[in-house]
Amino acid sequence: MGVSDSTVSRIKTERLEEVVLFLVHLGLKVVPSEFKCVDPAAYAFLTQTHERVMRKAPQLIWEQEE
Secondary structure, eight states: SSHHHHHHHHHHHHHHHHHHHHHHHTOOOOOOTTTOOOOHHHHHHHHHHHHHHHOOOOOGGGOOOO
């Protein structure tokens, strides 16, 4: 980013709330790095497909074997 580690550390400890509010005003949000983001249309499609499959074939779910 072109800033020192100490600057990043100071921002994280002293100004993190301001940084988050700035991102919100830009229409952005922060999520954990391991999360995957999808657009609303793709999410709706996946949700509807899952619900349809679960109604028609709930027996496809296997219990976890121990």
